[in-house]
Amino acid sequence: MRAQLGELETALVDLAHSIASDTGVSSIEGLPPLVDSDKAWAALESSGLLTLRADGGTVLDLVLCAEQFASTLSATPFLGASLARELVGTSDDRIVVSLDGMSAPDALGATSIAFVRAGHAHVTGVEGELPTADRSRVSIRASASDVTSLATVDEQTFLAIAKLLLSADLVGNGIAALTDAVAYANERQQFGVPIGSFQALQHLLADAWVAVIAARNAVRSAAWRVEHNASGAKASAARAATVAAEAGITACEVATQALGGIGHTWEHLMSVRLRRALVNRSLLPATAPELLRAPIATTPTGSAEPDGFDLRDDHIEASVRARLRSWLATKPSTENWHAQLAAAGFVGVSMPVDAGGAGLPVTCEAIVSEELGDGDFPPPPAIAHLAHAIAEFGTLEQREVHLAHMLDGSARWCQGFSEPGAGSDLASLRTRAIAEGDDYVINGRKIWTSEAAQAEWILLLCRTGDHPHRGLSVLLFPLATPGVEVSTIVTAWGSDEFAEVSFQDVRVPRSALLGVEGQGWEIAMSLLAIERGPADIGWISRFRRTAHALLTTPESFGRDDVQRAAAWIEALDATVAVTLTQRRNGTFDPSTGSIDKLLMTKVDQLLHTAALQSAPNALATQTSQELERYLWARAASVFGGTSQIQRNIVAQRVLGLPRP
Ligand SMILES: Cc1cc2nc3c(=O)[nH]c(=O)nc-3n(C[C@H](O)[C@H](O)[C@H](O)COP(=O)(O)OP(=O)(O)OC[C@H]3O[C@@H](n4cnc5c(N)ncnc54)[C@H](O)[C@@H]3O)c2cc1C
Numbered sequence: 001m002r003a004q005l006g007e008l009e010t011a012l013v014d015l016a017h018s019i020a021s022d023t024g025v026s027s028i029e030g031l032p033p034l035v036d037s038d039k040a041w042a043a044l045e046s047s048g049l050l051t052l053r054a055d056g057g058t059v060l061d062l063v064l065c066a067e068q069f070a071s072t073l074s075a076t077p078f079l080g081a082s083l084a085r086e087l088v089g090t091s092d093d094r095i096v097v098s099l100d101g102m103s104a105p106d107a108l109g110a111t112s113i114a115f116v117r118a119g120h121a122h123v124t125g126v127e128g129e130l131p132t133a134d135r136s137r138v139s140i141r142a143s144a145s146d147v148t149s150l151a152t153v154d155e156q157t158f159l160a161i162a163k164l165l166l167s168a169d170l171v172g173n174g175i176a177a178l179t180d181a182v183a184y185a186n187e188r189q190q191f192g193v194p195i196g197s198f199q200a201l202q203h204l205l206a207d208a209w210v211a212v213i214a215a216r217n218a219v220r221s222a223a224w225r226v227e228h229n230a231s232g233a234k235a236s237a238a239r240a241a242t243v244a245a246e247a248g249i250t251a252c253e254v255a256t257q258a259l260g261g262i263g264h265t266w267e268h269l270m271s272v273r274l275r276r277a278l279v280n281r282s283l284l285p286a287t288a289p290e291l292l293r294a295p296i297a298t299t300p301t302g303s304a305e306p307d308g309f310d311l312r313d314d315h316i317e318a319s320v321r322a323r324l325r326s327w328l329a330t331k332p333s334t335e336n337w338h339a340q341l342a343a344a345g346f347v348g349v350s351m352p353v354d355a356g357g358a359g360l361p362v363t364c365e366a367i368v369s370e371e372l373g374d375g376d377f378p379p380p381p382a383i384a385h386l387a388h389a390i391a392e393f394g395t396l397e398q399r400e401v402h403l404a405h406m407l408d409g410s411a412r413w414c415q416g417f418s419e420p421g422a423g424s425d426l427a428s429l430r431t432r433a434i435a436e437g438d439d440y441v442i443n444g445r446k447i448w449t450s451e452a453a454q455a456e457w458i459l460l461l462c463r464t465g466d467h468p469h470r471g472l473s474v475l476l477f478p479l480a481t482p483g484v485e486v487s488t489i490v491t492a493w494g495s496d497e498f499a500e501v502s503f504q505d506v507r508v509p510r511s512a513l514l515g516v517e518g519q520g521w522e523i524a525m526s527l528l529a530i531e532r533g534p535a536d537i538g539w540i541s542r543f544r545r546t547a548h549a550l551l552t553t554p555e556s557f558g559r560d561d562v563q564r565a566a567a568w569i570e571a572l573d574a575t576v577a578v579t580l581t582q583r584r585n586g587t588f589d590p591s592t593g594s595i596d597k598l599l600m601t602k603v604d605q606l607l608h609t610a611a612l613q614s615a616p617n618a619l620a621t622q623t624s625q626e627l628e629r630y631l632w633a634r635a636a637s638v639f640g641g642t643s644q645i646q647r648n649i650v651a652q653r654v655l656g657l658p659r660p
Pocket residue numbers: 414415416417418419420422423424425447448449450451498635638639640641642643644645648
């Protein structure tokens with residue numbers, strides 16, 4: 001799986017961007033009716049973009065170009081002309097599409113109109129311009145007479161492509177709106193500081209950014225699926241459109257808010273962007289009822305090509321999947337699951353070989369999660385973040401001693417970071433380890449330590465110096481060490497999964513130090529970046545299973561909240577695919593792990609709120625599964641760093657807004 005643009009796709013984006021920039025607008029003076037339509041069509045024709053598909057281009061290529069034309073608010077009718085060619089093939093005419101057979105919404109300088117009716121393409125003439133709320137594009141009326149009927153077309157595939165191009169327009173427009181708003185927020189001063197340093201604004205922009213990036217990924221993935229006729233591709237296109245409409249409009253609304261009064265003027269292009277987004281949403285074709293019940297997309301069958309965006313397994317991934325499937329076909333007992341899975345070779349598959357793993361690409365971790373989820377087996381153990389920290393920062397001896405047992409399940413671990421007085425402000429933690437001879441002596445308290453009551457070992461973040469960050473270190477030692485006390489805390493959903501752990505004159509050897517003294521903050525951040533990524537820990541397959549149950553139940557599949565949750569699961573999946581690809585090829589920026597964490601939290605909460613509301617008797621007992629999963633989902637915006645902290649990271653490190 002490679003959710004990343006290849007060389008040809010990147011070159012196409014550059015080409016489309018340069019044409020879109022030439023014909024795009026930077027002020028309202030550049031809007032229709034002042035646009036030179038001859039120049040716009042000449043640019044489309046000479047660049048080869050109009051014959052993209054006839055020349056072997058893909059639906060993903062169309063989507064990538066549409067993003068660019070929207071980002072520059074171009075009136076050049078790339079979308080209208082490309083969709084028309086889906087119906088009529090290559091044509092020398094200035095022909096654009098109508099989705100309702102009456103009006104063509106992206107039609108600057110067009111001389112004829114194509115539309116589909118009853119499975120046939122038709123062509124007709126232009127009867128004149130139509131009024132539209134969209135100030136950036138030209139809309140025209142189709143002639144009711146003089147209609148020529150052409151060949152049959154696959155109407156559902158055409159509608160899926162239409163949805164994807166409108167969605168790409170929403171995404172490109174939304175990303176540009178937020179980019180402009182962020183630039184403004186960095187410059188505009190109020191109360192003596194840039195407005196972008198206000199947390200309220202940072203969080204609005206961060207949430208909108210996460211949504212629109214997820215939408216972009218969903219649209220690109222769905223476009224690839226439609227091109228390859230993957231199972232459920234049309235449902236993926238419909239779900240991508242749901243996400244793109246929500247994210248694309250919110251992006252423009254939030255960007256408008258960030259601009260204050262100026263964004264609400266006729267002269268400012270932000271109001272033009274908002275109008276374009278609203279019109280795009282209104283144009284989205286309705287989704288056929290059978291697509292609403294379709295299962296959430298999984299990895300498509302077939303083998304990945306050597307270059308370019310491709311969601312199929314490559315040969316390494318395919319062999320892991322095949323081996324796992326044949327093992328699962330033996331119906332292994334789920335008792336002592338971690339040990340069983342490890343013995344079969346499916347724990348730590350992406351860990352380096354010299355750290356006890358299989359040395360496979362990180363995408364194989366996602367395959368293990370996906371297959372287990374689809375087969376209704378328990379998820380893999382959530383140890384990747386701890387194991388990677390020891391593999392990356394540990395000595396040879398620490399790797400040998402700890403990793404084998406961590407991976408095979410014979411030693412369970414917990415993570416001691418949070419303290420009663422230090423949660424979000426982790427660097428203020430006070431549990432202290434003082435070097436004495438060959439030992440460290442530890443005193444202090446940790447809280448909310450997951451699985452501490454079941455674990456044998458702890459990875460402890462503690463203070464060895466006074467500097468908030470450089471004074472932190474990590475120690476690895478058994479919880480059975482004298483002076484350690486574990487007191488279980490019952491969660492809101494009635495489980496004993498976390499605990500308070502206290503340390504009184506706990507003596508551990510200096511060899512328990514992970515990395516070097518003072519490296520604790522670096523280790524903690526590296527560990528959290530993986531913990532925040534939902535890929536390794538089987539979330540998506542579990543979400544998919546819950547969604548599947550809702551989508552196949554007649555009472556719930558038609559609910560808006562269920563449909564919305566299903567759509568966002570596919571967007572999360574598409575985003576995690578991008579992250580896994582970046583982790584695999586070494587281009588992953590840990591700050592973007594916060595995007596995945598926020599998205600995972602959103603999906604968890606949307607899905608389990610919908611599941612709770614769809615279950616008639618869920619509140620008639622103390623411990624229904626739906627209530628338990630709902631309450632657990634509420635904790636998703638707290639564990640691993642709260643959503644507010646993730647928004648701070650996205651705003652400041654991804655968007656580049658100033659620190660408050
Ligand atoms: C189910 C679960 C499992 C957990 N497992 C572990 C574990 O295994 N190991 C471990 O070490 N910890 C664990 N935690 C603890 C978790 O990491 C902390 O709860 C979390 O970091 C928040 O800290 P806090 O509870 O002290 O809340 P606080 O930091 O006090 O936050 C309270 C509220 O204030 C907000 N807030 C705080 N600072 C800011 C800011 N700068 N800007 C905006 N808002 C802010 C927060 O977002 C939150 O809404 C777990 C928590 C849960 C719920």
